[in-house]
Amino acid sequence: MLPRVPPRWTKVIDQTRCIGCHACTTACKSENHVPLSVTRTYVKAVEIGRFPQARRVFQVTRCNQCASAPCVTACPTSAMFKRPDGIVDFDTRSCVGCKACIAACPYDAIFINPENRTAEKCNFCAHRIDMGLEPACVVVCPTGALIVGDVGDPSSSVGAIISREPVTVRRPEMETQPQVFYKGAHPATLDPLAAGRPAGGLFMWSEQQPGPQMVVSGHVPLTNNSAAALLAYDVPHRVPWDWRVSLYTWTKSIAAGTYLVAAPLVLVGALDSGNSLWQWGAPISALLFLVLTGALLIADLEHPERFYLIFTRAQWGSWLVRGAFLITGYAAILTLHLAAPLIGSAQLRQALIAPGIPLALMTAVYTAYLFNQARARALWQNTLLPAHLAMQALVAGAAVLALASVWLAPAVVLLLLRIMAGAAGLHVLLIWGEAMVRHQTAHRRFATREMVAGRYAAYFWAGMAAMTVGVLAPWLGVALAALPLLGLMAYEHAYVQAGQVTPLA
Amino acid sequence: MSVQELGRRVSAARAETEARGETFYPGTSRIHLAAFPPKERWDDWVELDSRAWPERRERRYALVPTTCFNCESACGLLAYVDKDSLQIRKFEGNPEHPGSRGRNCAKGPATLNQITDPDRILHPLKRAGARGEGRWVQVTWDEVLDHLAARIRRAIVEGRRNEIMYHVGRPGEDGFTERILAAWGIDGHNSHTNICSSSARAGYAFWMGIDRPSPDYANADVILLISAHLESGHYFNPHAQRIMEAKQKGAKVIVLDTRMSNTTTHADHWLAPYPGSEAAILLAIANHLIQHGRYNREFVRRWWNWAEYMSAEHPDVLATFANFEHALKETYRDYTFEYAAAESGVEASAIEDIARLVASAGTRLATHTWRSAGSGNLGGWEVARCLFMLNALMGAVATEGGTYPNAWNKFVPRPIHVPPHPRTWNELSWPDEYPLAMFEMSFLLPHLLKEGRGRLDVYFTRVYNPVWTNPDGFSWIEMLKDESLVGLHVALTPTWSETAYFADYVLPMGHASERHDIHSYETHTGQWIALRQPIFRALRERLGDPVGDTREVNPGEVWEENEFWIELTWRIDPTGELGIRQYVESVEIPGTTLGLDEYYRYIFENSVPGLPARAAAAGTTPLEFMRRFGAYEIRACVGALHEEPVPASELADSMENRFGRVHTTAPARLSPNIVPLPTPAPDEAGRRPVGVNVDGQVLRGFPTPSGRLEFYSSTLAGWGWREHAIPTYVKSHVHPARLADGEMPLISTFRLPVHIHTRSANAKWLDEIAHTNPLWLHPSDAARLRVQTGDLVRVTTRIGHLVVKAWVTEGIRPGVVACSHHMGRWKLSDDGQRQMMRTVALRQSGTEWDLATTRSVAPFESADPDTRRIWWTDVGVHQNLAFPVQPDPVSGMHCWHQAVRVIKAEVGDRQGDIAVDIARSHEIFKEWMQLARPAARYSPDRTRRPYWLLRPLKPARDVYRLSLVETATAGAIR
Structure with a gap:
């Protein structure tokens, strides 16, 4: 029987055979030259039950080769791509190291390789498949717990198992259509929050790896599983986006907000179009912070020198690409606005408002969609996130403008403070309401708890306090405008980091 | 070139390979994909570089087989040698190996x-300064060989043969x-076995003479393990494969x-x-x-041998089988499920369940114990026996x-020279107190030397790492530092x-890809041999460029033991006058040392039946065949x-004794298989048992x-252990009745699937996975001690204490604690194995x-960029240092379980921290x-040890005789 051309590669991991020996781990390291401190595959171990009715269960954990892969959608340069035969592969030559794929992957299957600083994951040993060889992990496994095949091929055991036996996949509600199926996996390993995290920084024969960008798996304080379950072995997990991404949302809020607040004021006549705040104060601030935003984004790349690939190899499904073009478009508006006197067009600035406001708004808000592409980052799956970002832009923009207006347009200072206070007040109410509501899933609650009572509580509450005090700025004076501005920075950091600390694996 | 064209040219897939007649x-997936490239292409195989991917960059490899050097399983490996760089790119399995069948464990x-490994030793080193100072100078192999040869020769010539000792961990x-x-004529073999498997061996040996089991898991209906063979032990990988195969076919597994x-x-x-209660459960079954x-x-x-039993223990009853069955019922009737439950803490119903399962298995019952309870407990050898x-x-x-x-599934081919049995008895390894010890009383060496029983010259x-792996390591350090005891x-x-x-x-001796060895292990029902070889030597020989000395192809000056021992032996007796040189002399070119090509x-x-024909069919010589494919069934x-x-x-001129044992004068057939077997004694007229x-x-x-399975052991009965003549339950030294108030048993012997004793600390991928050994504590004990995971606890033994982190888990019996092997490595200076050894x-x-x-x-700079990425710091605690030696009086096994007190750290x-x-x-x-x-007191025939029992490097029979002095003294005591 000839194999179908082309096969759709699928994998079955049979935990009824897996003995937790880690041969697959070292065979993969060997085959793919994977450095220490990262891994394409590992064997998670969870201890279940109470002595003597107890058991240690294993789960071979790696990329799920999703049919509907969020990493492929999120990648700006198609460095993450899907082959016609279904394998989700990666190209180190076009990876810029933006880590959007890592943020988007619901399974934490992707990592940045410390040697070449590009994104990497299990790629089904595509280089072996093309040679007619099974993947290295399949070959080495002493008990034949890993098998591959074409699920559509009736003669393949993969097809038989998937179609005729009870199999499970990880996080099916993420709608990724994983092509890695588990036979005999226990819910305590499939659900990242099912097993409790051990205390003391320890696993049964290794250490948890602490650190500011590290996430230790397992639930705290209790397990999310009706059987007692303790995470006994896991590998270190790193979050993709650090303070640079937190900061970029803040600089972007300012960049977008200054124009977003100033332009409508000009339209309704509250701000005179000849005012230097409108002429150059607002647009220069905007452009300055837009450049800072770009600088932060590029600096966050593992390969900053390749940033241009986001434009030349643009993969339009990625919100990182769309955002890049939005920022570029907005920057063009601002540049034209500032260059208007040189061009000698008196109407230009007025005409630019029509595309300018939407572009400014989208610049502020597109991050909500970028974060939304990280579909397992439960804290960011928030229908109000665009509204939040819009509010933040208004707060930041109004604050900066108010401070600038003291010098450039004293008449509008109070108006700006009122806008700022109103936006800040609304923003605080939005956040407060969301933090108080009992969220649907353990994953969302976990992240919320880390944000308001855990690792990032200090940032969160500092931010909230500062923004709340800012509400009083119209009465207490313009100097207070700095507070919500800085408060936003702190809050944003808490939000961006807390969104990434829920274990995914 | 398109993928299709590439595929036609080099694909390993079924259609393409079979079209080429390969x-x-x-x-495993049973589709068109192969697990390995076809063996016809092992000289020149093309693969696509995984790191250049998705760019299709070809790399050419020569695939050379060897075997893994990590554990005794010696699973097959194929080394992929990059033909451009002449470096080994990776090791995969060897599909031609009948035991491992192409698969491997993580090691x-x-x-x-x-x-x-950047910390490996590449040159012979000699100490500069005092022992243990950590200062070394590089020397030449010649200097080393001459020095050792002279010293050993002098000891032999001066009649101090027992001062030369070879102490091996992993053979x-x-x-x-x-x-x-x-060949040197010395009883100089010492091993690690008495800290490993002596008790299990004793249990098996008293039944069948042969001291190891070889379960046929793949065809079993019921598998009963007092072991952890899905993760450790001989022969973990081959066994795990077959245990899980059986399970998939419906076999039941009891652990x-x-x-x-x-x-x-x-x-x-x-x-x-x-x-320690395992034997009670087994006897209940x-x-x-x-x-x-x-x-x-x-x-x-x-x-x-029920007739012998009846004659010895029930002489007044007619020795019929029916009477025997009656005696059997009477003898074991107190081993009820309730009794076993009381001893073990396991529910009687659970024991009954497994008894019924065992009863249902018929002849498809595959059981196995190797270390586990045997190694832990006084009388643990009865576990294997039961x-x-x-x-x-x-x-x-x-x-x-x-x-x-096991010996029936093992083939040791007869080599070119087989020296006679040595004519001396080394009482430092085989002291008179332990006549039935299954292997050498290795772990007692420091204490025996301290008592003045002798000294070691060489x-x-x-x-082998006795300072670490044995109990009471400080006593080993004391002994090793004393040049008057260890010259x-x-x-x-x-x-x-x-x-x-x-x-x-x-x-420095070579690793898996740098040395020659042959071995045969009882992984399943079958006999196979496999060859471990220096990869580059095999490659050069393929190219018609033979190598005379493995140092030519190994890294640095790393050598291999086959050549080292041959050369050393020659230099001990260069003229042959001592009668030693002949055993390492070439037959093809007399007067020269035996080269390894000639040897193999x-x-x-x-000596390998069927191999010459098989090699001829493949168009190679037998040696070429083994070098190409690595193994032969x-x-x-x-x-x-x-x-x-x-x-x-x-049977010409044979005699049968009253129990049916037949002896003959017909000479034994010379077999190409010289696997060690027990040697039951000849009868009074000197006829050999047949x-x-x-x-x-x-x-x-x-x-x-x-000649039968010895339910009744005349050996045990005859040598003073009448109470153990038949299988029985011995209460452990950590039995609750023997523990003092507040003491708990510590199980210190369990192992991990990714490490092998202290030999795998140089493997970074393994260290990354497992690097520390916290103390396993049940939540009830943790609550009592007010301790949670990660807290420090102090574990006090009878000679000292250690400080270790706690791991609170449901995976251990309440009232018992456990701590794993492998971890707790240390070094005294900054040199050493930096990935896994802390400085102390x-x-x-x-x-x-x-x-x-x-x-x-901590991370460090080296030729390997990965050493900068070491992220672990906790490398565990060396618990063995705080354990006193506890030799079992019958098997000689060190009884590992310790009676300890555990408290929150002070x-x-x-x-x-460790103090002893x-x-x-x-x-x-x-x-x-x-x-x-x-033996001096209990020997029934004035010998040191029952001659028939297996013994490594068994001396000549007359050497078994106790000296007249000893027997006279014994007579006086009696």
């Missing part, structure tokens, strides 16, 4: 780490080094293990008994079979799905170890050798005095020793020695 190795691929080969020692091993994950029945007549009566009637009793009751001995005597430690210490090792620090010479060529051409499905009739030609009369037919039987300060004040961490493991305690008073450990040594029944 061997297709089906993968197989990690072999690459071990040969590229990794069958008999080569033993024969070198035999007895006090702690929750990975093996219990797949157990249909997991029993976690109180440590046996009793169930006996009382309900569920055992194989025909088998028991034919093959148990476990094999179940096989003996069910007739599941050498049956399909049953347990074989002491080799080889892939010259030579460490043969590929990697730094705690013992090598205290050596005078550290000699001889074996493969003359001599025989599949060995079968019940004990049932084979003895041919009439061997078989046993079973129902009127003379059959081969078992290599025991009676070692302090001594009188007999009080202590160890404290000064620097944890102020000032730091993780890894070795004066206490010497006292405890003497206490345990009191339990022994020395």
Whole structure:
């Protein structure tokens, strides 16, 4: 029987055979030259039950080769791509190291390789498949717990198992259509929050790896599983986006907000179009912070020198690409606005408002969609996130403008403070309401708890306090405008980091 | 070139491979993908570079087989040698290996780490300064050889043969080094076995003579493990494959293990008994079979030495089988499920469940114990004995799905020279107090030397780390530092170890891809041999460029032991006048040393049945065949050798004793298989034992005095252990009745699937996965101690204490604690194995020793960029230092379980702290020695040891005689 051309590669991991020996781990390291401190595959171990009715269960954990892969959608340069035969592969030559794929992957299957600083994951040993060889992990496994095949091929055991036996996949509600199926996996390993995290920084024969960008798996304080379950072995997990991404949302809020607040004021006549705040104060601030935003984004790349690939190899499904073009478009508006006197067009600035406001708004808000592409980052799956970002832009923009207006347009200072206070007040109410509501899933609650009572509580509450005090700025004076501005920075950091600390694996 | 074209040219897939007429190795997935490239292309195989991907960059490889050097399984490996860089790119499995069948455990691929380890030793080193100072100078091999040869020669010539000792941890080969020692005429073999498997061996040996089991898991209906063979032990990978195969076919798996091993994950029945109670459970099962007549009566009637038993223990009863069955029922009737439950803490119903399961297995009962309870407990050898009793009751001995005597599944080919048995007896390894010890009393060496029983002039430690692996390591350090006790210490090792620090010479011997060995292991029902070889030597020979000395192709000046021993032996006796040189002399070119090509060529051409024909069919010589494919299956499905009739030609002038044992004058056939076997004594007229009369037919039987399975051991009865003449339950030294208030048993022997003793610390991928050994504590004990995971606890033994982190888990019995092997490595200076050894300060004040961490493991710069990425710091605690020696009086096994007190750590305690008073450990040594029944007093025939029992490097028979002085003294005592 000839194999179908082309096969759709699928994998079955049979935990009824897996003995937790880690041969697959070292065979993969060997085959793919994977450095220490990262891994394409590992064997998670969870201890279940109470002595003597107890058991240690294993789960071979790696990329799920999703049919509907969020990493492929999120990648700006198609460095993450899907082959016609279904394998989700990666190209180190076009990876810029933006880590959007890592943020988007619901399974934490992707990592940045410390040697070449590009994104990497299990790629089904595509280089072996093309040679007619099974993947290295399949070959080495002493008990034949890993098998591959074409699920559509009736003669393949993969097809038989998937179609005729009870199999499970990880996080099916993420709608990724994983092509890695588990036979005999226990819910305590499939659900990242099912097993409790051990205390003391320890696993049964290794250490948890602490650190500011590290996430230790397992639930705290209790397990999310009706059987007692303790995470006994896991590998270190790193979050993709650090303070640079937190900061970029803040600089972007300012960049977008200054124009977003100033332009409508000009339209309704509250701000005179000849005012230097409108002429150059607002647009220069905007452009300055837009450049800072770009600088932060590029600096966050593992390969900053390749940033241009986001434009030349643009993969339009990625919100990182769309955002890049939005920022570029907005920057063009601002540049034209500032260059208007040189061009000698008196109407230009007025005409630019029509595309300018939407572009400014989208610049502020597109991050909500970028974060939304990280579909397992439960804290960011928030229908109000665009509204939040819009509010933040208004707060930041109004604050900066108010401070600038003291010098450039004293008449509008109070108006700006009122806008700022109103936006800040609304923003605080939005956040407060969301933090108080009992969220649907353990994953969302976990992240919320880390944000308001855990690792990032200090940032969160500092931010909230500062923004709340800012509400009083119209009465207490313009100097207070700095507070919500800085408060936003702190809050944003808490939000961006807390969104990434829920274990995914 | 398109993928399609590339595929046609080089694909390993089924259609393309078979179209080229080549061997297709089906993968696990059973589709068109192969598991391995076809063997016809192992000279020149093209693969696509995984790191250049998705760019399709071709790399050309030569695939050369060898075997893994990590554990005794010696699984097959294929080294992929990059033909451009001439470096080994990776190790995969060898599909031609009958035991491992192309698959490996985590340690197989990690072999690459071990040969590229930046801390490996590449040159012979000699100490500069005092022993243990850590200062070394590089020397030449010539200097080392001359020095050692002169010293050894002098000891031999001056009649101090017993001062030369070779102490081996992992042999990794069958008999080569033993024969070198035999050539020197010394009883110089010492091993690690008495801290490993002596008790299990004793249990099996008293039944069938042969001391190891070989279960046929793949065909079993019921598998009963008192072991963790899905994760560790001989032969973990090949066994795990076959255990899981059987399980997939419906076999039931029973596991007895006090702690929750990975093996219990797949157990249909997991029993976690109180440590030391296992034999009580097994006898309860046996009793169930006996009382309900569920055992194989025909088998028991034919093959148990019940008649001998009746004659010895019930002489006033007629020795009929019916009377025997009656006696059996009476003898074991107190081993009820309730009794076993009371001893073990396991529910009686759970024990009954497994008894019924065992009863249902018929002859497809595969059981196995190796270390586990045998290694932990006083009388632990009865665990193996009682476990094999179940096989003996069910007739599941050498049956399909049953347990074989290992020697029947093993083939040791006769080499070119077989030296005679040595004519001396070394009492430092075989002291008179332990006449029945299964292997050398290795771990007592420091104490025996301290008592003035002798000294060592030349002491080799080889892939062995007694300072770390043995109990009471400080006593070892004290001994090793004393030049009056140990004149010259030579460490043969590929990697730094705690013992090598205290050596005078550290000699780097090759790893899996850098040495020659042949071995055969009883992984399943079949006999196979495999060759470990220096990869680059094999490659050069393929290209017609033979290599005379492995140092030419190994990294640095790393050598290999085959050549080293041959050269050393030659230099000990260069003129041949001592009669030693002949055993390492070339036959092809007399007057020169035996080269390895000649050595192995001889074996493969003359001593491996079927190999020459197979090689000829493949168009190669036998040696070329083995170098190309690495392994050869001599025989599949060995079968019940004990049932084979003895041919009439061997029965001329034979005599049968009253129990049916048949002796003959016909000479033994010279077999190409020289696997060590027990040697039951000749009869009074000197006829050799040849078989046993079973129902009127003379059959081969078992290599025991009676020729049958010895339910009744005349050996045990005769040597002072009448109370152990038949299988019985011995209460452990950690039995609750023997523990003082507040003491708990500590299980210190369990192991991990990713490490092998102290030899895998140089494998970064393995260290990353497992690097620390917290103390396993049940939540009830943790609550009582007010301790949670990660807190420090102080564990006090009878000679000292250690400080270790707690791991609170449901995976251990309440009232018992456990701590794993492998971890807790240390070094005294900054050199050493930096990935897994922390730097410590070692302090001594009188007999009080202590160890404290000064620097944890940290990232470091080296030729390997990965060493910068080391992220772990906690490398565990060396618990063995705080354990006194506890030799079992029968098997000689060190009883590992410790009676400990555990409390929350005290102020000032730091993780890894250890403090011991070795004066206490010497006292405890003497206490345990009191339990022994020395040969001088108990020997029935004035010999040191029953001659028939297996013994490595067995001396000539007359050397077994106790000296007149000893017997006179014994007479005086009596």
